[in-house]
Amino acid sequence: MFTRRVSISAAALAFVFGAGTAVAEGPNLGRPIDPADIAPWDISILPDGTGLPPGGGTPAQGERIFAQKCGMCHGEKGKGGVAAPVVGGGPIDRIEAPKTIANFWGYSTTVFDFIRRAMPWQQPRSLTDNEVYALTAYILAENKLIGQNDSMNAETLPKVRMPNRDGFIIRFPDKI
Amino acid sequence: MAMTLDRQDSEGLEVVAGNGLLDRRAFLRSGAAVAGTVMGYTFVRSAAAAPLADDPWSLGPGGLSRPYQLRSRFEEKIARTLSNPNGEPRTSHARTPHHLINGTITPNGLHFTIVHSGTPDIDPDKHRLVIHGLVKQPLVFTLDTLARYPMVSRFSFVECGGNSAPMFSKEPIQASVQALHGLVSCSEWTGVRLSTLLDETGIDPKAKWIVAEGADSLALSRSVPVKKALDDAMIALYQNGERLMPGNGYPMRLLLPGYEGNMNVKFLRRLKLVEQPAMSYYETRTYSQILPNGKAFRFYFLQEVKSFITHPSPGLELRGPGFYEISGIAYSGNGRISKVMVSADGGKSWGEAALQAPVLSKAFTRFRMPWRWDGGPAVLQSRAWDEGGNVQPTRAQFVAERGETRNIPPVLGFPNQHYNSLTSWAVDGKGEVRHVYA
Numbered sequence: 334m335f336t337r338r339v340s341i342s343a344a345a346l347a348f349v350f351g352a353g354t355a356v357a358e359g360p361n362l363g364r365p366i367d368p369a370d371i372a373p374w375d376i377s378i379l380p381d382g383t384g385l386p387p388g389g390g391t392p393a394q395g396e397r398i399f400a401q402k403c404g405m406c407h408g409e410k411g412k413g414g415v416a417a418p419v420v421g422g423g424p425i426d427r428i429e430a431p432k433t434i435a436n437f438w439g440y441s442t443t444v445f446d447f448i449r450r451a452m453p454w455q456q457p458r459s460l461t462d463n464e465v466y467a468l469t470a471y472i473l474a475e476n477k478l479i480g481q482n483d484s485m486n487a488e489t490l491p492k493v494r495m496p497n498r499d500g501f502i503i504r505f506p507d508k509i
Numbered sequence: 510m511a512m513t514l515d516r517q518d519s520e521g522l523e524v525v526a527g528n529g530l531l532d533r534r535a536f537l538r539s540g541a542a543v544a545g546t547v548m549g550y551t552f553v554r555s556a557a558a559a560p561l562a563d564d565p566w567s568l569g570p571g572g573l574s575r576p577y578q579l580r581s582r583f584e585e586k587i588a589r590t591l592s593n594p595n596g597e598p599r600t601s602h603a604r605t606p607h608h609l610i611n612g613t614i615t616p617n618g619l620h621f622t623i624v625h626s627g628t629p630d631i632d633p634d635k636h637r638l639v640i641h642g643l644v645k646q647p648l649v650f651t652l653d654t655l656a657r658y659p660m661v662s663r664f665s666f667v668e669c670g671g672n673s674a675p676m677f678s679k680e681p682i683q684a685s686v687q688a689l690h691g692l693v694s695c696s697e698w699t700g701v702r703l704s705t706l707l708d709e710t711g712i713d714p715k716a717k718w719i720v721a722e723g724a725d726s727l728a729l730s731r732s733v734p735v736k737k738a739l740d741d742a743m744i745a746l747y748q749n750g751e752r753l754m755p756g757n758g759y760p761m762r763l764l765l766p767g768y769e770g771n772m773n774v775k776f777l778r779r780l781k782l783v784e785q786p787a788m789s790y791y792e793t794r795t796y797s798q799i800l801p802n803g804k805a806f807r808f809y810f811l812q813e814v815k816s817f818i819t820h821p822s823p824g825l826e827l828r829g830p831g832f833y834e835i836s837g838i839a840y841s842g843n844g845r846i847s848k849v850m851v852s853a854d855g856g857k858s859w860g861e862a863a864l865q866a867p868v869l870s871k872a873f874t875r876f877r878m879p880w881r882w883d884g885g886p887a888v889l890q891s892r893a894w895d896e897g898g899n900v901q902p903t904r905a906q907f908v909a910e911r912g913e914t915r916n917i918p919p920v921l922g923f924p925n926q927h928y929n930s931l932t933s934w935a936v937d938g939k940g941e942v943r944h945v946y947a
Contacts, residue, residue: 363648428912429924447790451727501807
């Protein structure tokens, strides 16, 4: 039964596309989808800034949002609470050193990406893009990685160079 | 190290290494007389010798069959240990009790799980998997459509990059094999090859990475090389014959045999083909490993060759001198296990263990070693090799490269990741087993 359906659909496809058209062998049951219909899920940000949305925000704007939506877990001024601190961090001086945005993260875009996809804990993906930019700006400024008046947007964020950017070794380059 | 050994023990069995390790074929050759003297490791107290009699369950009809059967009520204590039983807003780990099970396949209810924001309650009819980005034709799949594709089954272990993290401690932490090594399990996974789906979407030659994302509240995201996706990656729908367990990614997960557990994205809903890795939170922060010189590994990917003894191990006492079977599990993300050596004298001398067939690539291999315990102190170790010639480093070699902690970490902590050195169990004169470094 199953085999018969597959062979019929393969034959039908061959007829539609004609001999010589490359048709992958297989059931071809995936439904084509327009990129516009994927957009609500397409939240991937790459370190060069690919995928960053329009909008922007400042540390001052972010400070207000942080106090309202983030501080109850990450502590006042992001110094840590029931959730990890997002501001500060000591030297990477031992193999179990706590990894923080300031002392470890290699890319500023990861801050935007993780806030937008995962925070706040109880209501992920409830923040506007402007709010995510503002929170990213606030956290970067509190970590003294940007100035207090620097606005973060799709242009400026990828240019923020993180202190540990070159602190990594690809373990198995041949696997990439 | 070579050692002078009596070539036969008191019962005429061939000794292959110090402290009573016997040839791995000893029991096969010697037959039932010797096998009958092997003592098991068990929590259950054996009944005193008494005249045999029928028990109540033999004297009347038994209970009802259940539509989905449950294990005996006497086995209910065999369970995973939970790091976050009340669901506080942090990661939850559930560890496999390797010392209380046997064989090579982890029962679904005992497969380890790690969820970073709870286990989502996904309606399979509403779940979607979309493949897009640098493809010729973006496609969306339902569970029903995927279930109509040609399927493959394979046995594969899945191991958290942080499994065995307490072994980074500068002093040995007293804990069971479950606490130390419980974040690895092995199942038969059935599903659709990812390459089959990518054939249908087509791949833009510029695509080098696939960003995989789950439908959990964190939209957990990891970057996977296209090279791995086209090698042996699978969209897994079944685990040991039944649909995936919720904590293992129901209704579908990415399976990357031999690769770090977190990359095997659960609740998989999106695969985006891109030119460069996303540098997501979990790949550039959590699963990057700090080295003694202050640099950190990125994209470790591989779960390297490893083994540990499950029987005996802390919590399983030896009840008197005599014959025991030392057994444990070995596995490698590089392929098949080719050899496991066992020592009973802390690494002074080694004997080759028997490998339980079938020995499968990137899956658990059970090793077994007959042992006549003379009742004295012993230190048990195992060391595995894989078909690529990779070998478990000794602890000295491992610590020289990867370091150890400055302070003693909590047993549930993750001071570092990707530990694949040896584990040593010290047996004392009372038959109690402790974790030591040797």
